[in-house]
Amino acid sequence: MLGCNYRYINIFGVISVENNKKAIVLFSGGLDSSTALIIALSQGYQCIALTINYKQRHSYEIVSSKIFLKNYKAVEHIVYDLDLSMIEGSALTDNKIDVPKIESSGIPVTYVPARNTLFLSIASSFAESKKIKDIFIGVNAIDYSGYPDCRPEFIKSFEEMINKATKYGLEHGDITIHTPLIELTKAEIIKKGTNLGIDYSKTVSCYSLDSDGSACGVCDSCRFRKQGFQDAGIEDPTIYK
Amino acid sequence: MLGCNYRYINIFGVISVENNKKAIVLFSGGLDSSTALIIALSQGYQCIALTINYKQRHSYEIVSSKIFLKNYKAVEHIVYDLDLSMIEGSALTDNKIDVPKIESSGIPVTYVPARNTLFLSIASSFAESKKIKDIFIGVNAIDYSGYPDCRPEFIKSFEEMINKATKYGLEHGDITIHTPLIELTKAEIIKKGTNLGIDYSKTVSCYSLDSDGSACGVCDSCRFRKQGFQDAGIEDPTIYK
Numbered sequence: 001m002l003g004c005n006y007r008y009i010n011i012f013g014v015i016s017v018e019n020n021k022k023a024i025v026l027f028s029g030g031l032d033s034s035t036a037l038i039i040a041l042s043q044g045y046q047c048i049a050l051t052i053n054y055k056q057r058h059s060y061e062i063v064s065s066k067i068f069l070k071n072y073k074a075v076e077h078i079v080y081d082l083d084l085s086m087i088e089g090s091a092l093t094d095n096k097i098d099v100p101k102i103e104s105s106g107i108p109v110t111y112v113p114a115r116n117t118l119f120l121s122i123a124s125s126f127a128e129s130k131k132i133k134d135i136f137i138g139v140n141a142i143d144y145s146g147y148p149d150c151r152p153e154f155i156k157s158f159e160e161m162i163n164k165a166t167k168y169g170l171e172h173g174d175i176t177i178h179t180p181l182i183e184l185t186k187a188e189i190i191k192k193g194t195n196l197g198i199d200y201s202k203t204v205s206c207y208s209l210d211s212d213g214s215a216c217g218v219c220d221s222c223r224f225r226k227q228g229f230q231d232a233g234i235e236d237p238t239i240y241k
Numbered sequence: 242m243l244g245c246n247y248r249y250i251n252i253f254g255v256i257s258v259e260n261n262k263k264a265i266v267l268f269s270g271g272l273d274s275s276t277a278l279i280i281a282l283s284q285g286y287q288c289i290a291l292t293i294n295y296k297q298r299h300s301y302e303i304v305s306s307k308i309f310l311k312n313y314k315a316v317e318h319i320v321y322d323l324d325l326s327m328i329e330g331s332a333l334t335d336n337k338i339d340v341p342k343i344e345s346s347g348i349p350v351t352y353v354p355a356r357n358t359l360f361l362s363i364a365s366s367f368a369e370s371k372k373i374k375d376i377f378i379g380v381n382a383i384d385y386s387g388y389p390d391c392r393p394e395f396i397k398s399f400e401e402m403i404n405k406a407t408k409y410g411l412e413h414g415d416i417t418i419h420t421p422l423i424e425l426t427k428a429e430i431i432k433k434g435t436n437l438g439i440d441y442s443k444t445v446s447c448y449s450l451d452s453d454g455s456a457c458g459v460c461d462s463c464r465f466r467k468q469g470f471q472d473a474g475i476e477d478p479t480i481y482k
Contacts, residue, residue, distance in 0.1 A: 080324075081324065113369035113407060113408070114369060114403070117406045117407075121355055121358045129330050158402050160402070161398040164392070164394050167352055
């Protein structure tokens with residue numbers, strides 16, 4: 001279907017996809033990136049969802065991303081393997097370190113060195129090879145863990161860099177990193193996604209999911225999610241243990 | 242040996258390695274990155290050579306890098322697998338495209354989208370996890386193929402970005418991308434490396450090496466290498482077919 005005008009129906013109605021308006025969307029199957037993906041679709045982009053399997057502790061992200069996309073058949077899905085198991089010092093890649101169950105001060109131990117730089121670099125390489133100039137990432141710098149690579153300063157800097165790094169960037173200078181959630185609270189994200197018809201029961205945020213599929217409810221990611229639903233006044237479909 | 246003062250002997254003499262002065266060096270086993278590595282060593286850095294196996298057409302780079310390092314036992318060597326075989330449109334990752342045998346105008350088809358961004362991102366992730374702030378890359382913007390990600394503008398921009406992207410960068414702001422060759426001609430690189438005792442017969446530059454190990458002599462990379470030795474007035478140890 002690439003390169004042609006078409007319309008498709010998904011659970012939230014009919015969306016027009018414009019000719020040649022394509023985007024790569026970094027997509028983990030979590031609350032934020034699912035919302036970013038559906039926002040990109042709602043803006044008329046024909047989307048390739050790019051899920052990075054980086055041997056993360058919470059590797060059910062990969063399964064979760066596939067389940068979510070069953071409702072969005074028009075989205076092409078690429079799962080890319082990037083082995084970060086050698087990255088020491090992060091609770092998400094280093095099994096010797098536990099995911100904290102209480103709020104920590106400063107940048108938490110779940111920080112993965114240069115993760116979003118890596119993810120955006122892979123997305124940029126894919127994008128250029130497919131002649132796509134628009135990349136979406138669901139980073140958020142309001143209700144977040146303080147990761148440096150979720151902040152607007154980083155995104156702006158990456159965008160400047162990638163326009164110098166690539167042939168397309170050098171020739172056109174308009175490679176764009178879209179961050180539709182960056183200045184929204186978690187509650188605003190949930191409200192926006194709910195209005196776009198997202199079924200958040202099919203998204204998973206927890207870093208320490210139980211084997212029965214229930215979320216821990218106490219990791220950073222769970223805490224922001226729980227609070228977000230509460231603040232939005234929307235029922236949280238997550239099953240916590 | 243990490244974290245201690247020591248001295249070691251290599252083929253070009255005795256080099257002092259200072260305590261805690263460590264660097265990650267992107268290292269393909271080619272002429273430029275070998276020279277960058279030896280320059281880093283000569284500056285007193287304890288080096289980790291990082292070779293990226295990106296399923297490149299010229300995958301003998303991996304073997305070549307191991308052969309070169311046999312003379313430099315103090316250098317830790319990491320070979321990292323990064324599958325770029327899905328990157329379409331580059332003669333180095335897409336087997337449907339031949340490596341050109343004549344000089345082309347503009348950025349040649351051997352350009353790999355965002356390659357140095359990816360390589361530097363991986364190096365940065367490794368570096369941060371190992372508490373290293375210095376990264377070397379043997380890019381050159383004089384006798385080169387015009388790849389955008391070999392230019393000083395790109396390197397400066399990447400350095401700015403990575404200092405915003407990472408916890409270490411945010412806290413210290415001094416992650417440094419060293420490019421000791423960027424403003425040297427190929428002849429100057431060869432002279433510098435020769436003075437540092439590099440055996441260039443153990444480096445390989447060709448994109449289309451023959452099965453008997455001889456270089457094609459006509460690809461971009463071979464042309465710059467041949468001309469460099471000629472201009473330097475140093476005998477070229479490369480076996481061309």
